Amino acid sequence: MxxxxxxxxxxxxxxxxxxxxxxxxxxxxxxxxxxxxxxxxxxxxxxxxxxxxxxxxxxxxxxxxxxxxxxxxxxxxxxxxxxxxxxxxxxxxxxxxxxxxxxxxxxxxxxxxxxxxxxxxxxxxxxxxxxxxxxxxxxxxxxxxxxxxxxxxxxxxxxxxxxxxxxxxxxxxxxxxxxxxxxxxRISAPSFWDEFDLETGNYIILTLHRPSNVDEEKSLINLLEGIDKMVGDKKIIFPIHPRTKAILGETNLNLKNILFVEPQGYLNFMYLIKNSFAVITDSGGISEETTVLGIPCFTMRTTTERPETIEIGTNNLVGISIENLTLEFTKFLENGLSKRGIPELxxxxxxxxxxxxxxxx
Missing domain, CATH: 3.40.50.2000 (Glycogen Phosphorylase B;)
Incomplete structure (x- = not known):
């Protein structure tokens, strides 16, 4: 064959x-x-x-x-x-x-x-x-x-x-x-791990690339500023997609927690995910990896094609508004992550x- x-x-x-x-x-x-x-x-x-x-x-x-x-x-x-x-x-x-x-x-x-x-x-x-x-x-x-x-x-x-x-x-x-x-x-810490004083559980991973979240500059900025305020003293590592970076252009952002980095290779990115406090994303695939790694995931979409990551795994579907994300993230901070499992096979x-x-x- x-x-x-x-x-x-x-x-x-x-x-x-x-x-x-x-x-x-x-x-x-x-x-x-x-x-x-x-x-x-x-x-x-x-x-x-x-x-x-x-x-x-x-x-x-x-x-x-x-x-x-x-x-x-x-x-x-x-x-x-x-x-x-x-x-x-x-x-x-x-x-x-x-x-x-x-x-x-x-x-x-x-x-x-x-x-x-x-x-x-x-x-x-x-x-x-x-x-x-x-x-x-x-x-x-x-x-x-x-x-x-x-x-x-x-x-x-x-x-x-x-x-x-x-x-x-x-x-x-x-x-x-x-x-x-x-x-x-084989996963390994990225080069900026020590530079940003990262430790297991002291940072959040953010990824955004879907048009509903990044295509309009003003709403993207509002979203980033809202996430920045929402996380308290946690650092946010944002491997910024080239498309998203182009939309932001030279905009002067007033962010105290979000740290922009280049897109990461697989081994560095999985290390970051595995050792993170939580993940905020609009990706489908990442919700699968966080499910297996037991990392809380907040997916900024209104639908998912991977329902098992919610029903069994660690994924939370939170819509695309900063208000709803903040509400669900606050619930998590107060109540922690309920017991979750890994999907069959x-x-x-x-x-x-x-x-x-x-x-x-």
């Missing part, structure tokens, strides 16, 4: 690393399976892409489509044009896509139009929010996928409700957590299950 694996953005790199390891393990045991790694170039900042390949020991991509940024349509179209050429020159039996970024949908469409099977890792998750580009990417990808690998039973149920053949839906667990398990003994072995299943197809 020849598999073409697609990676385009930061979360993709984290998800493909254990899949590649699982393939290589099967190869070492004499199984007939090979892979070709295609980086679409959707994330091209070194701190958002190259660093993850280096840290997670992912082989250098066989091809980089170098599509870079643009509008949703421009980027999706550029990926499709470039990937069609790639597949024409390098045929395969299966295209494996992960997550819900533009690269996921674009490459799935190209593969299906070339009569190549598609496997979707992290299939079936739904936020119900059609204003999110990722939700559209998920729905389109799952509408043409052949083999569905899900992180939760609820994701599997979403697919079955839409008429997907149950024999093609496989609840395998979470490959993001595979990577976390495989690298926990988030045990570090999802990738092994995926490749074992694909070898039977």
């Amino acid at each position: 020849k598999i073409t694996i697609i990676a385009g953005a930061r979360p993709n790199f984290i998800k493909i690393a254990p899949i590649i390891k699982a393939i290589e393990k099967q190869q070492s045991e004499g199984k007939t399976i090979s892979y070709r790694l295609v980086h679409t170039g959707q994330h091209y900042d070194k701190n958002l892409s190259d660093t993850f390949f280096e840290e997670l020991n992912i082989p250098h991509p066989n091809a980089n489509l170098e599509v870079k940024s643009g509008s949703q349509a421009e980027q999706t179209g550029a990926i499709m044009v470039a990937f069609e050429k790639e597949l024409t020159q390098n045929p395969c039996d299966l295209v494996l896509v992960v997550g819900d970024v533009n690269s996921t949908m674009a490459c799935a469409i190209v593969a299906k139009k070339m009569n190549i099977k598609v496997a979707h890792v992290e299939a079936g998750i739904r936020s119900g929010d059609m204003t999110m580009p990722e939700e559209i990417n998920r729905i389109v990808t799952d509408s043409i996928t052949d083999y569905f690998f899900t992180t939760s039973k609820s994701a599997s149920e979403n697919l079955l409700k839409n008429g997907v053949d149950s024999s093609n839906v496989h609840f395998v667990g979470n490959v993001m957590i595979d990577t976390l398990h495989q690298n926990l003994n 988030w045990d570090g072995k999802a990738s092994e299950r995926i490749i074992a299943i694909l070898l039977t197809k």
